[in-house]
Amino acid sequence: MTEQRPRTRAVRAGINIDPAHSAVVPPVFLSTTYAFSGIGRPGEYDYSRSANPTRSVLASAVAQLEGGAGGVITASGMAAVTATLLGLLPPGGTLVAAFDAYGGSWRLFDALERTGRLVLRLADFTDPRALDDLAGADLVWLETPSNPLLRVTDLAATCAAAHAAGARVVVDNTFASPAVQRPLEFGADVVVHSATKYLNGHSDVVAGAIVAGTREVADELAWWANTLGVTGGALDSYLALRGLRTLHLRMAAAQANAAAVADLLVSHPAVTAVHYPGLPTHPQHALATRQMDGYGAIVTFDVGTEAAVRALVDGMECFCLAESLGGVESLISHPATMTHAAMPPELRAGAGITEGMLRLSLGVEDPADLVADLRNGLDRALDA
Template structure:
């Protein structure tokens, strides 16, 4: 079955009682039991909900994994995944990772759980080899990275992680399962902020984990229930709604981003453009090999921080806002917004960096808006 068909049908058969074609929103916290201990598959909504089950089934199908688990946010998914670790375990994270991930590892896991970590340029396999050690349990990958859009060779990193006895987990938020399927490339788990491209309409917050093997899935399912960071049924319904059009939207995001990146790369007020679809991007060939398209995220640098701030304040169609992956285009200044938490750290982003989440509006209108903002 092809991706577009799975997105509409996996886990989403017509509702048996009345034949509803759309998965119902089972808005309940508990379930009546036929007798003590005898229920119809669900006993309490933190443990399970039919709307959530539909979404988890769909996510597993789209990532071609063993099983899917859904959470109240991307960070809830990440936090639950890190509960697989023990004090003294060592983690390697990319040196260009989402600021919230770095904050979680550096300010929570390190201080409260005794987890050790190093940041490594995962595009440099020799650097990864040197960073791996006996205590390394996990290599955490983002590709494309946020916000510098580095491309990491998932298969090569997974092989090195496995040789060292570690897991390889991939945050696939920027690509979505339509553009990239890390489990097929050797990763052990895939993590998503479902808030972004999966939901796709900037109206829901959620997260997901899909695993390659049963053992990890079963342990995470226990943690999902024990830790309790689960989504509500309306949230799950909204993400399911988004999945149905994911393939169509990602094609439009990619087309628009390619046009804007090409425009920016030739603009005299732009010092550097980051987009893996540009032939001179260092990861272009790897992206062509492991992705279906190059994604909807574009970053660029102006000459000064003030120029970057001015551009962010002058756009009309690009809304100045955090987050990404919705149908509408967004612009932000990572250094002062999404990545403010890594200021002063090895992950600090360039002060003149601007990040675009390119929506699915007509590209001519988006180009005109950027052109007037750049002046």
Template sequence: MTTKKPATIAATNGVAQWDRYGAIVPPLQLSSTYAFEGYDKTSGYDYSRSANPNRDLLAETLAKLEEGAGAVVTASGMAAVDLALSQLGQGDTVVAPHDCYGGTYRLLAERARRGDFRVAFVDQGDVAALKAALKGAALLFLETPSNPLMRVTDIRRACDLAHRAGAKVIVDNTFLSPALQRPLTLGADFVVHSTTKFINGHSDVVGGAVIAAREDDLAPLIAWANTTGTIGAPFDAYMTLRGLRTLFVRIAQQERNAAAVAGFLRAQPQVKAVHYPGLPDDPAHALAASQQSGFGAMLSFELEGGIPAVQAFVAAIRIFTLAESLGGVESLVAHPATMTHAAMGAEARAAAGIGDGLLRLSVGLEDADDLLDDLRRAFAAIA
């Protein structure tokens, strides 16, 4: 049988296979418990915290797309990150990016404060600093492209350095999804997602997932998710798979819109910098092109004028919506310093390069001309 292409897997995995009546769409299985076939004999399902058909199908589809051994579907993206970190013990060190998503930074800092493990926040673009931090470390956490500055980490090199030091590697692939990047094929041991974002793509479900490269790393995650109950709900899994069906066509159009927006922003005198690896002169362009199959729909830019300019800008927009989250069909703008990265604190944000004039865009499926007109309106307001 010919191996299916990723877009085909996303669109058809599980279709016309999960229902005795021949339903094309896999049915929603809301039952919390399942009948035993006899004494000490189950059908494979006994209690929905341990296993559920909708959650299992979503996990299977994600594992196929990421080319992993299997996946665990969780209640949120942060639950996925926390599950991936559950393999660490007291005394272990995780090396994390100094410019990661604010929620991830908060989780790592709080876990370290409680003594669950140690954390070293490092500029992972500095190879010497990364090598030094990895000495004695148990885990390397990568986020590429980074949120919100779109910095790209060389996954192959980072995995090689980590494995030489005896550490495993987790990559947060939320910004690109398996449609545009597959970190397990580049050497990573685990991939985490906030499936809330591009994988679901409609801003109506919260969820997460961890995909493991090997079976022996997958089994402890499955067991711990069952023990703690950090699993995703059946309806959420059903809705996420529904969104996943259109991932490839959505992200292709969103990327085209993002390229148009990035080019427009570069020409604005009020913009100090645009962070989008799809721009040919972006510092990360060549590296991104070597390990990604596209540049995605996320970008950020720095406004002259700081907070007053940001306030005028977000008050003038009509099509972009001021909101957190990303990856939906609608375009969003966020102010990281007061929204997604507020938990980092001013000193940590300054070290990461997240200034008060920085705005992050999640570019959606609207007509590109309408998006550019909306931006023109906002720039006119701060001219």
């Protein structure tokens, strides 16, 4: 069979594989248990926590899109983070994680460090000096573009430095999705996702994904996910598979909307800063152009004060004030009081998160409506 392109693979994952009725769309298998054909003779599936046919179709689709050897679907992004961490880090091992990693990941790393289970070192991987400081690391944890400042890490250089230091590399690819960036191509060992975001894409499923570059590591992490009991549900997998079919179309539309909105933001007098890798003024714009297919669909900006934030947000019609990202609908969030509220203020300030900062997750609406709505909000912020 001819090799299919990623967009075709995403659309056609599991299509027309049903041996019972030739259903074009693969059925959802809700059964928790599967009959043995005799003593000591299980079929391919025996119990749904260990493996489920619907989940398997999604896992292999995500693994193919990431260019990996195998995948695991988990009950949430944090379940993927937990299984990966426990599976890859030796007891008492040293984890070097991006200092601006997702707050929930940081909370887990910090809790495991405080209870003596690992040694945590935080690093700014956008600073090349961090690459000289990886001695003793067992695992390196990256997130690029980062949240909410959209800093971009050089994946090839960081993976090479980590491997030279004897460490394995995990990349949280939630913010880009495999339609935009494939970290395994740059040397990462494992990719994790909050599939709650772009992979599902409709803000109606909480799920996670792990993809490993080798079959051996994929099997090891599948073992951990099963043993911990954090594998994903059949219905969630079915919905996420449906969402995944349009990943490339959604990402193209959302990225175009992000570019349109960034154009408005750089020209509006209410805005004091814009963080978006697609802007030539972004410090890692050239790197983003090299390692991403596009610049993602998140745009962060600053309007200076909390009063301006309130004036902008009150009255938005096309952006919901809500946490999360990656759905077809556009969202606006205030990191200081929402996604990053649990972070100690000094760490928040160190990560560059201000009171006047807002983060947009662009959906797939008509760009003219999004730009008009945001322009009205910015005009309100200017008067605040």
